[in-house]
Amino acid sequence: MKLVLVGLWAVFVALGSGYAVASWKVDTAGGEEPVKLEGLRYTSLPTMSVPVLGAGEVKGYVVVRVVYTADAATLRLISAEPDPFISDEVFRTLYNRAEIHFGRLARIDLEEFAETVRSGVNKRLGDDVIQDILVDGLNYIDLATVDAQREIPGMQEPVADADSGAGQAAKAKGGGH
Template identity: 40%
Template sequence: MMRLLFIGLWVCLVTLLASYGGAYWMAGSAGAKSEEPYLAGLEYRRLDPINVPMIIDGTVRGYVIAKLVFTADAGTLRKLPIDPQIFVTNAAFDEIYTEGRIEFGKLSKYNLAEMMANIRMRANEKLKGDVITEILVDGINYIDKSEIRALVDRTGDAPKKKSSAASGEKATH
């Protein structure tokens, strides 16, 4: 009986030491993995579409819808404490809202290269460094307010007024 008890203790001791050794070995190898270099290079990030209202004479005349992509160094992006997409979106909205004026009947070409350079410059100023390498245009469009209304009227998704009978009120004569 004593022999069986010593064999049981021996098995428990070997199991505990093996578990401890395995855990210690895995903890040491995890630190080495995190220090491995990452793949460097440019990273492309697509922004959500930006809807910018065009206000002329105090009224909204339409919307500019822009889809942009920016490039940045992958290593620099990993080191940033905040996502740079917020700053690029804000800079793009500011640039299109203040500089992207559209006049009725006078649709002209814009200097997109200059606009993208201004967006890049504003975003990098906020990020306090040369983080953004380039701003690319995925798509840019202008939708007139009347076109939006016509589209809503065609699809029938416009909110409808409730009649007094439909709202449950009784008419008195």
């Protein structure tokens, strides 16, 4: 009989301790959430080419590369990625501002450019998602200069004739027609 009572006592102790541990875990899990350390996410967009028009034709291209910063937690909450909106806003802003004056791009105020793009994107997204726009690179390619380089002797690549190449090599080996 002693053996049966010791066995029952062991079962009750095991069940009681299991219940106590389970209820203790539930109480501590329902408390504070651990603080997640998140910061800004830096995302680099692909290089964009914006045409510069003058007198009804393309005079050159503004080539720009931007990086944007946004709060990582906010990016997870929004339903759409901001990348296409930023690319579109950069393109629109540069396309509307690109002016040619004697073959040179007029100076752009980068602070104003970044703020215009940032505020336009945030307005379109409906929240203050984008923290900053950073200009990684900005360049102007003048098509007149590129065309002039094509006319310089030695800058052109030789064009292979239909008779050259493998046919000439075969004739040199004595396997001609």
